[in-house]
Amino acid sequence: MDVDELHAAQAARWRAADPLLPAPDAPRPDPVRAPGGAGWLRRLDPDPQSMVATWSAARMHRLDAHVAGDDPAAALGALLDLVDPDLGPVGDRDSAVEVFWPSRDTAPVLALNRRGFGAATVVAVRRTGGPGAPTPPGVRIRPLEPDDVDAATRMHLGIVRYDAQFGAVGERPSTEARMREELTGRADHPEPTAWVAELDGRPVGLCEVDPPDRACWLAPLCADGPIGYLSSMFVDPAVRGGGLGAALHAHADAALRAAGATRTLLHHSPPNPLSTPFWYGQGYRPLWTSWRRRPARAR
Ligand SMILES: CC(C)(COP(=O)(O)OP(=O)(O)OC[C@H]1O[C@@H](n2cnc3c(N)ncnc32)[C@H](O)[C@@H]1OP(=O)(O)O)[C@@H](O)C(=O)NCCC(=O)NCCS
Structure with a gap:
């Protein structure tokens, strides 16, 4: 199969797997080729001073691929093996390799699992709007004000510190300052x-x-839209499980709907035992999965 045929076959598989998926990106020049597959390796190193550095390894490799035919997993596996020598030094703990793949196109996934990749983050989607949960008694939900920035920064850091246990994120020297700037702007x-x-x-x-x-x-x-993004959610550990998360979500959802969003996306870490059931209970479902191996080249 030439690269255009691979692209067309993958596009058909994605359409069948999930109506919310866009078509795969068009093929680029000079792919790495394997039977049933074409791949493009690129670097996505974040600026260490940016917020992205918190959500990423310092040295970030990404393999984009088109795979098709009888055994898409074998094709993806062969591509991963071919690019392996280009993933930097063995054991570099602040390096990672990512394959960002539609969650419901499961055909090639075993190749990732067999090579030590794990589901690091998921982009989940939900139709925006709908009946919202009530605010629990005694709680007041109101827009963030300048005097709240210290407390909000602490809460936002709480998300990073909790999620850091699962490996996809990690606090950087720049994390707190970037969060404070972001929250001040908001x-x-x-x-x-x-x-x-x-x-x-x-x-x-x-x-x-x-x-x-x-x-x-x-x-x-996402093939549908306009898209809104729910970028953070935190509830103090002392009051979790009392419906506050659901009430905050209702506020966020109503605001996104009023701003014209028809689909809401968010990121979460699949092994997070609090956020994962919470989001799926709120009606989200996986759209994209970021499969990662860290270090990029394991020992
Ligand atoms: C995820 C998080 C925001 C949820 O907040 P929360 O206030 O605990 O959420 P809720 O109380 O609305 O819902 C949580 C659970 O309590 C239950 N619950 C809701 N209302 C309830 C009530 N009135 N009484 C008892 N339980 C209730 C919900 O059914 C849910 O249980 P389930 O997960 O078994 O279905 C919170 O756990 C958190 O801050 N986690 C750490 C940070 C984090 O992971 N953030 C998300 C990053 S993507």
């Missing part, structure tokens, strides 16, 4: 995009969203 914004939940005047929850005009970077991931 607190000054005339249209609220962040909310704080207060219990007896104490901040106990945080939720942030990007309406469609700020979520353009994610739009190519």
